Amino acid sequence: MYIQENIKTQIKAEYDVAVCGGGFGGISAALASARQGKKTVLFEKQFMLGGLGTAGIVTIYLPLCDGYGHQVSYGIAEELLRLSISHGAEARYPDNWLDGVGTRGENDKRFCVQYNPQLFAILAEKLLIDEGVDILYGTYAVGVRMNGDKISHIITENKSGRLAYKVGSVVDATGDCDIAKFAGAPTDTFKQGNVLAAWYYSAGKSGYKLNQIGCSDTPEEEKTVQNKKTELLVDRRFTGLDGDELSEQTCLSHLSTFNDFLKKRKDDPEVMPVTIATTPQIRMTRKIVGEYELSDKETHKYFEDSIGMVSDWKKRGPVYEVPFGTLYSARVKNLICAGRCISVNETLWDVMRVIPCCAVTGQAAGTAAAMTDDFTSLSVKELQRILEENGVVLHEKDII
Ligand SMILES: Cc1cc2nc3c(=O)[nH]c(=O)nc-3n(C[C@H](O)[C@H](O)[C@H](O)COP(=O)(O)OP(=O)(O)OC[C@H]3O[C@@H](n4cnc5c(N)ncnc54)[C@H](O)[C@@H]3O)c2cc1C
Known part of the structure; x- marks a missing residue:
């Protein structure tokens, strides 16, 4: 309609x-x-x-x-x-x-x-x-x-x-x-869609830090066991061209930031997120x-x-x-x-x-x-x- x-x-x-x-x-x-x-x-x-x-x-x-x-x-x-x-x-x-x-x-x-x-x-x-x-x-x-x-x-x-x-x-x-x-x-x-990313800044015992959460889409042949960044945050991909999808992507990204923060909190009770993205982190x-x-x-x-x-x-x-x-x-x-x-x-x-x-x-x-x-x-x-x-x-x- x-x-x-x-x-x-x-x-x-x-x-x-x-x-x-x-x-x-x-x-x-x-x-x-x-x-x-x-x-x-x-x-x-x-x-x-x-x-x-x-x-x-x-x-x-x-x-x-x-x-x-x-x-x-x-x-x-x-x-x-x-x-x-x-x-x-x-x-x-x-x-x-x-x-x-x-x-x-x-x-x-x-x-x-x-x-x-x-x-x-x-x-x-x-x-x-x-x-x-x-x-x-x-x-x-x-x-x-x-x-x-x-x-x-x-x-x-x-x-x-x-x-x-x-x-x-x-x-x-x-x-x-x-x-x-x-x-x-x-x-x-x-066509293949983008993986989820959740880059954010935190401040804590080790200072002010950029946390690069979410890997870039490394081709299979370039992946190595040492490259931990190749782990996907969620098992789905995003086009970045749909209003509803962008909101879902943003919420999932926020959740990944929160989970990462909770993990960091175990080692550093003072750590805080200080800047999160205000635009969807979608590459292509x-x-x-x-x-x-x-x-x-x-x-x-x-x-x-x-x-x-x-x-x-x-x-x-x-x-x-x-x-x-x-x-x-x-x-x-x-x-x-x-x-x-x-x-x-x-x-x-x-x-x-x-x-x-x-x-x-x-x-x-x-x-x-x-x-x-x-x-x-x-x-x-x-x-x-x-x-x-x-x-x-x-x-x-x-x-x-
Ligand atoms: C998770 C992630 C990690 C990355 N890592 C790196 C890295 O380490 N180093 C690096 O160099 N690059 C990296 N990139 C890529 C890089 O950041 C971007 O591709 C680059 O900054 C894009 O610049 P741009 O000006 O083309 O587009 P954008 O940065 O997307 O800028 C487009 C601008 O247009 C505005 N806009 C969009 N549509 C409209 C509209 N209809 N009307 C008015 N305004 C509009 C947007 O708000 C935005 O400000 C990464 C990207 C992602 C998502």
């Missing part, structure tokens, strides 16, 4: 670039767009920036390097890593990278840090405001209005009600490809089917339209150049994706979803969105020129 609603929606404002979602993908995109001088708005459904990387208690900024002493991700990916620990890292402080001392050989620590989520959210917000981005918190992008094969308006809902924003181009940084779905662009979902949900789908087999491959590089957080060695075609579908000409919803195959998704990759694709998407409202006719050479001007290294052959 349905009800028919005739809603008149007020057009609140007009922006050159609308970024939907304020995780690492969206922060990077909004920053890049505003730095190109474009009037930029960022819609975020929560009341803090950072997405999974703050509200989701996922505070390990995975490596910018290949594990053999070569940095591969630059630009905003490095800027945000440094910002995240500008008032102190929580752990994994890689002196050899940050201070330019020591060697960066095979056995050195990777260029990876653990940061404080609260501080990062505040610092990222300040940075975006200083760069002129309009941040709209508590604002859900709930739909789009199309004009042919372009999005003309983003429809939002917040405390003020339902509002429309006229837009030039749109960055889908929702992590879930919500905007692409609304606009009718081709998307795909994570929906992605765009883009003009190009990057595969896990394409390591060390030269792409003429590369917009930057990423490494593999799971192992030393692999480097991927990211082709521009992974960010958009020609079906919706002024929509581009950033973060964990870009076009990659199922195996590579687990590599590309992490924070540095989201920042790399965010910078490219935001820069491109500032240049055009038709990604099918964008000059990729010009995009690459601007990215390089802003610190990005595009090709593996150019790594020092």
Whole structure:
């Protein structure tokens, strides 16, 4: 059964670039767009920036390097890593990278840090405001209005009600490809579903601590007896795309946190949970089917339209150049994706979803969105020129 609603929606404002979602993908995109001088708005459904990387208690900024002493991700990916620990890292402080001392050989620590989520959210917000981005918190992008094969308006809902924003181009940084779905662009979902996670912070005798409860979905061949993290918390999986299921997932996650806390209490009567996630900890949900789908087999491959590089957080060695075609579908000409919803195959998704990759694709998407409202006719050479001007290294052959 349905009800028919005739809603008149007020057009609140007009922006050159609308970024939907304020995780690492969206922060990077909004920053890049505003730095190109474009009037930029960022819609975020929560009341803090950072997405999974703050509200989701996922505070390990995975490596910018290949594990053999070569940095591969630059630009905003490095800027945000440094910002995240500008008032102190929580752990994994890689002196050899940050201070330019020591060697960066095979056995050195990777260029990876653990940061404080609260501080990062505040610092990222300040940075975006200083760069002129309009941040709209508590604002859900709930739909789009199309004009042919372009999005003309983003429809939002917040405390003020339902509002429309006229837009030039749109960055889908929702992590879930919500905007692409609304606009009718081709998307795909994570078939096998996600395992339950319950990462949280506690404070006790051993200090303030990140508890990584719930493993990532390690492929069978990578599982080892020593790797205790491969134990599943519950025997079911989650799509992350259904309202009822997300509430169940959240309650199960809370229960896992509570059980873990009770276990810890046996050794430490003072231990307390101090921060739990305020967003569902789900890794892979929906992605765009883009003009190009990057595969896990394409390591060390030269792409003429590369917009930057990423490494593999799971192992030393692999480097991927990211082709521009992974960010958009020609079906919706002024929509581009950033973060964990870009076009990659199922195996590579687990590599590309992490924070540095989201920042790399965010910078490219935001820069491109500032240049055009038709990604099918964008000059990729010009995009690459601007990215390089802003610190990005595009090709593996150019790594020092
Ligand atoms: C349990 C777990 C552990 C992980 N471990 C690590 C790790 O150790 N290191 C690492 O680097 N990565 C890790 N990851 C992955 C990483 O945290 C995320 O994939 C990455 O942060 C995603 O960034 P994003 O910007 O693409 O999306 P998100 O962080 O999901 O951000 C999307 C933002 O958009 C907002 N949003 C969504 N829909 C809408 C809408 N319709 N309207 C308005 N706003 C919307 C959300 O509130 C959110 O703020 C982990 C993930 C999980 C779940």
